[in-house]
Amino acid sequence: MKRLAAMLASILLPFPAFADDQLPSWNDGPHKQAIINFVEKVTKQGTPDFVAPDDRIAVFDNDGTLWSEQPIYVQGVFVFDRVKALSNQHPEWQDKEPFKSLLKGDLEGLLAGGEAALAELVMATHAGITTEEFSSVVKEWISSAKHPKTGKLYTEMTFKPMLELLAYLRANGFKTFIVSGGGIEFMRPWAGTVYGIAPEQVIGTSIVTKFELQDGRPVLMRLPEINFINDKEGKPVGINQHIGRRPIAAFGNSDGDLAMLQWTCSAPGPRFCLYVHHTDGEREVAYDRKSHVGQLDKGLDEAAAKGWTVVDMKDDWKRVFAHEN
Amino acid sequence: MKRLAAMLASILLPFPAFADDQLPSWNDGPHKQAIINFVEKVTKQGTPDFVAPDDRIAVFDNDGTLWSEQPIYVQGVFVFDRVKALSNQHPEWQDKEPFKSLLKGDLEGLLAGGEAALAELVMATHAGITTEEFSSVVKEWISSAKHPKTGKLYTEMTFKPMLELLAYLRANGFKTFIVSGGGIEFMRPWAGTVYGIAPEQVIGTSIVTKFELQDGRPVLMRLPEINFINDKEGKPVGINQHIGRRPIAAFGNSDGDLAMLQWTCSAPGPRFCLYVHHTDGEREVAYDRKSHVGQLDKGLDEAAAKGWTVVDMKDDWKRVFAHEN
Numbered sequence: 008m009k010r011l012a013a014m015l016a017s018i019l020l021p022f023p024a025f026a027d028d029q030l031p032s033w034n035d036g037p038h039k040q041a042i043i044n045f046v047e048k049v050t051k052q053g054t055p056d057f058v059a060p061d062d063r064i065a066v067f068d069n070d071g072t073l074w075s076e077q078p079i080y081v082q083g084v085f086v087f088d089r090v091k092a093l094s095n096q097h098p099e100w101q102d103k104e105p106f107k108s109l110l111k112g113d114l115e116g117l118l119a120g121g122e123a124a125l126a127e128l129v130m131a132t133h134a135g136i137t138t139e140e141f142s143s144v145v146k147e148w149i150s151s152a153k154h155p156k157t158g159k160l161y162t163e164m165t166f167k168p169m170l171e172l173l174a175y176l177r178a179n180g181f182k183t184f185i186v187s188g189g190g191i192e193f194m195r196p197w198a199g200t201v202y203g204i205a206p207e208q209v210i211g212t213s214i215v216t217k218f219e220l221q222d223g224r225p226v227l228m229r230l231p232e233i234n235f236i237n238d239k240e241g242k243p244v245g246i247n248q249h250i251g252r253r254p255i256a257a258f259g260n261s262d263g264d265l266a267m268l269q270w271t272c273s274a275p276g277p278r279f280c281l282y283v284h285h286t287d288g289e290r291e292v293a294y295d296r297k298s299h300v301g302q303l304d305k306g307l308d309e310a311a312a313k314g315w316t317v318v319d320m321k322d323d324w325k326r327v328f329a330h331e332n
Numbered sequence: 333m334k335r336l337a338a339m340l341a342s343i344l345l346p347f348p349a350f351a352d353d354q355l356p357s358w359n360d361g362p363h364k365q366a367i368i369n370f371v372e373k374v375t376k377q378g379t380p381d382f383v384a385p386d387d388r389i390a391v392f393d394n395d396g397t398l399w400s401e402q403p404i405y406v407q408g409v410f411v412f413d414r415v416k417a418l419s420n421q422h423p424e425w426q427d428k429e430p431f432k433s434l435l436k437g438d439l440e441g442l443l444a445g446g447e448a449a450l451a452e453l454v455m456a457t458h459a460g461i462t463t464e465e466f467s468s469v470v471k472e473w474i475s476s477a478k479h480p481k482t483g484k485l486y487t488e489m490t491f492k493p494m495l496e497l498l499a500y501l502r503a504n505g506f507k508t509f510i511v512s513g514g515g516i517e518f519m520r521p522w523a524g525t526v527y528g529i530a531p532e533q534v535i536g537t538s539i540v541t542k543f544e545l546q547d548g549r550p551v552l553m554r555l556p557e558i559n560f561i562n563d564k565e566g567k568p569v570g571i572n573q574h575i576g577r578r579p580i581a582a583f584g585n586s587d588g589d590l591a592m593l594q595w596t597c598s599a600p601g602p603r604f605c606l607y608v609h610h611t612d613g614e615r616e617v618a619y620d621r622k623s624h625v626g627q628l629d630k631g632l633d634e635a636a637a638k639g640w641t642v643v644d645m646k647d648d649w650k651r652v653f654a655h656e657n
Contacts, residue, residue, distance in 0.1 A: 061530060138572055182532075195576045205386060206576025207507075207532070216572060218565040218591050225594045227572050234573075240543040247463055247541060247552050248559075249574060251520045251531025266543055269550045 029175040032168040032326045038281075039323065041316045042172065045279040046179050049255065056277045060180035064254040066246060066267060067173070069187035069194060069211075071260040071301040072283050073202060074165040075154070075328075077292040079300065081161045082189050085148055089132035106131070130231035134214055137226040138192065145196045162201045163330035169258075169283070170329060173202060181256070186246055187211045188238035188263055192229075210249045212237045238263050243270035260285065261301040265309060272313065280315040282306055287321040290328075354500040357493040357651045363606075364648065366641045367497065370604040371504050374580065381602045385505035389579040391571060391592060392498070394512035394519060394536075396585040396626040397608050398527060399490040400479070400653075402617040404625065406486045407514050410473055414457035431456070455556035459539055462551040463517065471521045487526045488655035494583075494608070495654060498527055506581070511571055512536045513563035513588055517554075535574045537562045563588050568595035585610065586626040590634060597638065605640040607631055612646040615653075 033039040049058040070076035090100070090109050100106035105124035108116030117124065133141065154164050173183050185194060185204055191211030198204045213234040216227040237245040243266050246254065256279040257264070257271035264282075272280040282303065285294050296304040310317050320327065358364040374383040395401035415425070415434050425431035430449035433441030442449065458466065479489050498508050510519060510529055516536030523529045538559040541552040562570040568591050571579065581604040582589070582596035589607075597605040607628065610619050621629040635642050645652065 061524075191573075191576070199386075207574060209576060213573060216569050218568045218595070225568065225591070225598050227568060227595075243543045243550065243552060244541050248516075248538060249532060251516070251534060266550070269545075270543070270552075273550050 029178065030168065030171050032171055032324060034323055034325055036323060038316050038318050042175075042279070042281070045256070045277065046176065049277050050179050058255055058277065062252070062255065063176075063179070063181040064184065064250060064252060065176050065181045065256040066184045066186045066210075066250075066254045066258070066271065067169070068259040068261070068264045068267070069185050069189055071285065072166075072258055072264070073169050073173075073185070074161065075291060076301050077285075077294070078155070080189065081152075082193050084152065084155075084161075085145070085193065086128050086132050088148060088152060089144070090128060093132065130214075133190065133193075134229045134231035137221075137228055138216060139226070141192055141229055142196045145193055149197050157328075157330075159328070159330050162197060163328065165201060165329045166283075166324075167326050167329045167331065168324045170202070172258075173204070176256070177203065182208065184208045184210060184246075184250060184254070186237065186242050186267060188236070188242075190214075191237070210237060210245045240266045242267035246270065255279065257281070258283070259306070261303050262306045263301075265306045268306070268315065269309070272315065280310070280313070282310050282315060282317045284317050284319055286319050287324075287327065289321075291320065293321075354503065355493065355496050357496055357649060359648055359650055361648060363641050363643050367500075367604070367606070370581070370602065371501065374602050375504050383580055383602065387577070387580065388501075388504070388506040389509065389575060389577060390501050390506045390581040391509045391511045391535075391575075391579045391583070391596065392494070393584040393586070393589045393592070394510050394514055396610065397491075397583055397589070398494050398498075398510070399486065400616060401626050402610075402619070403480070405514070406477075407518050409477065409480075409486075410470070410518065411453050411457050413473060413477060414469070415453060418457065455539075458515065458518075459554045459556035462546075462553055463541060464551070466517055466554055467521045470518055474522050482653075482655075484653070484655050487522060488653065490526060490654045491608075491649075492651050492654045492656065493649045495527070497583075498529070501581070502528065507533065509533045509535060509571075509575060509579070511562065511567050511592060513561070513567075515539075516562070535562060535570045565591045567592035571595065580604065582606070583608070584631070586628050587631050588626075590631045593631070593640065594634070597640065605635070605638070607635050607640060607642045609642050609644055611644050612649075612652065614646075616645060618646075 030039055048056045049063065051057055067073055070080055087109060090106060094100050094110055100110060105117055105120040105128055109128065149162060152161055153159060154161060157164065176183055183204055185198060185208065187194060189211050191209055191213045194211055195206040195209045198209050215230045215232040215234045217230055219226055219228050235241065235245065242264065246267065253274050254271045255277065257268045258281045259268055260283040268280040272278040284303065285292060287293060294301060295307065296302065355364055373381045374388065376382055392398055395405055412434060415431060419425050419435055425435060430442055430445040430453055434453065474487060477486055478484060479486060482489065501508055508529055510523060510533065512519060514536050516534055516538045519536055520531040520534045523534050540555045540557040540559045542555055544551055544553050560566065560570065567589065571592065578599050579596045580602065582593045583606045584593055585608040593605040597603040609628065610617060612618060619626060620632060
C-alpha cells in the first residue's frame with residue numbers, strides 16, 4: 008500500500024492542484040486553473056511574461072469580494088451601532104432626524120431622509136474625534152459585533168477561498184492591496200490580522216483630517232467633510248494616488264469595481280481580472296444584475312467581452328466562509 | 333604586521349563604527365552614534381524598546397534632506413525647462429504672462445506675477461496630459477537635466493550620507509517613505525532607481541486626476557486643479573492618508589518638516605527625529621533661519637527643546653554628494 012501511495016504521488020505531484028494545493032477551498036476547474044496559470048506565467052524567470060516582484064501589484068475590492076456585504080454593508084451596521092452607543096451623550100437625538108428614526112428602529116422614517124440623512128449619520132459617527140480614537144472605536148466594535156443571520160463575527164464572514172488567494176499571491180511575491188469604497192480608516196485597524204494586509208496597503212474612501220496641537224500634543228482630528236470617494240471611477244484614481252503604478256491583477260464583485268478592472272487589464276503585458284459572482288443562494292446570497300447592494304450588471308457583460316475570469320461561488324468554492332471547516 | 337592587523341581588528345570589530353561600517357560617509361561622533369543607537373535599540377528582540385519590523389516606518393523629506401534644494405527647487409527648474417520645450421506648441425505664450433517673462437528670461441517680470449503666476453506655470457506644465465505621459469516626460473527630463481553650478485545630473489546631487497542611511501535602515505527591516513512638499517508624480521518615476529523607494533512609498537503634493545476612456549482605452553487625465561498640498565501641517569495628514577500609522581523615525585531639514593517630526597516623535601515608545609542642518613557653505617550652501625528656500629527657524633528651537641538630532645553637514649559628513657568619491 009505504501010508503495011502504491013508513493014507511486015500515485017509521483018504521478019500526481021507534477022500537477023499543481025495535487026501537489027501542495029495552496030487553494031484548497033477552490034474546486035478544481037477552469038477558474039482555479041486560470042488563477043494558477045497566471046501566477047505561474049508571471050513568476051517564471053527568463054520568459055517574456057515574467058514580471059519582476061516589485062511590479063506584482065494585486066488589488067482587491069473588500070465588500071462582497073473579501074467578505075460578505077449582505078444583507079447590508081458591515082460599515083452600515085457600524086454606523087447604526089455607533090449612533091446607539093453615542094445616543095447617551097446626545098439626548099437631543101431623541102427628537103432629531105435622522106437619529107430619531109434610527110433610535111426607534113423606524114427604517115422607513117430613516118430612508119425618507121435619503122442620502123443627506125445617511126451622510127449625517129456617517130459624519131456623526133466617523134468625525135469629531137482623532138484618528139487614533141477612531142481606530143480604537145473600530146477595533147473594539149469589530150471584535151464583538153456579530154452578523155445578524157449567522158451570529159458569527161464579521162471577520163469570520165470573510166471568504167475563505169479569497170483569504171487563500173491573498174496568501175497564495177503573496178507567497179508568489181505579489182503585494183496585495185485593498186481598494187474599497189468603504190472607509191479607509193474603518194478597514195485599517197483589522198485588515199492586518201484578518202487579511203494580512205498592512206495599513207499602507209489599504210485604500211478607501213476618506214474624510215478630511217486636520218493636524219492640531221491638543222495641549223501641546225499633536226493629533227489628527229477627523230472633520231465632517233468628505234476627502235475622497237474611492238468608488239467606481241474613483242478606484243483607478245485612488246490606486247494611482249496610493250500605489251503610483253498600474254496593478255497587474257484586480258479582483259472585484261460589482262459594477263463599482265468595473266473601472267478598476269478596466270484600468271488593470273487594459274495595459275500591455277500579462278494581466279488578470281476576476282469577478283466573484285454571487286451565485287450561491289444557499290450558503291450566501293445569490294445576486295447580480297438587479298441587486299441594490301453590489302450590483303453586477305455592466306461588469307458581467309464586460310467580463311464576457313474581455314474574457315475575464317468570472318468565479319461561480321456555488322460551483323467554484325468548496326467552502327465559503329472563514330469560519331467553516 | 334598581519335598578526336598586528338588581526339589583533340587590532342579583533343579589538344575594534346565589536347564597535348559598530350569600525351565593524352562593517354554601513355554609514356561610511358558619516359564622520360564618527362554623537363550624531364552618527366545616535367542613529368546607530370536608535371536602530372540597534374528597536375531591532376533588539378526581547379527588550380522593551382523592540383519594534384516589530386512591520387512598524388518600523390521611517391519618513392524622509394526630499395528637497396534639502398535627500399538632495400540639494402539650492403539655488404532653487406529642482407521641480408522649479410523642470411517647470412522652466414518644460415515651458416520652454418512646450419512653447420513651440422503655444423505661440424500665444426510669447427505675448428502672455430507669466431510665460432512671456434519666463435521665455436525672455438525676465439525673472440523680475442516673472443516674480444511680479446506672484447503665486448498665481450507660479451501656479452499657472454505649474455498647471456501648464458503638469459496638467460492636460462495622462463499620468464503615464466507625464467511619467468515619461470519626467471523620466472526623460474531627469475535623465476539629462478544638469479545642476480547649474482556643478483554641471484552634474486540632479487540625481488547625482490543627492491546626499492550620499494542620506495543614501496547610506498536609507499539603505500542602512502532598510503537593511504534593518506525599516507520601510508522607508510518619502511514625504512515631500514514636491515509633486516508626488518514628479519518623484520515617483522526615478523525614486524526607485526535613485527533612492528530605492530518604490531512608487532507606493534512616495535507621498536507628495538498632487539493634482540486631481542480623472543478616469544476617462546480615450547478611444548475605449550482607460551487613462552487618468554491630469555487636471556489643472558490642486559488635490560492635496562503635502563507640506564507643513566499637511567505632512568502628518570499625508571502620512572496618515574498613505575501609511576495609516578505613525579512613523580517611528582522622521583528626517584527633514586526645514587520648518588516645512590516640523591509638523592511631521594512633531595507627529596512622529598510625540599507618541600510613546602522609541603522615536604527618532606533628525607534635522608539635516610545646512611552648515612556647509614563650501615561644499616553645498618549654508619542656510620537656516622533666514623533662508624527663503626528651506627527655512628529652518630522654529631525647527632531648530634524645537635529640536636533643541638526636544639533633544640532631536642541635528643546633523644551638522646560640515647562636521648558630520650565626510651562627503652556630501654552621491655557623485656563624490
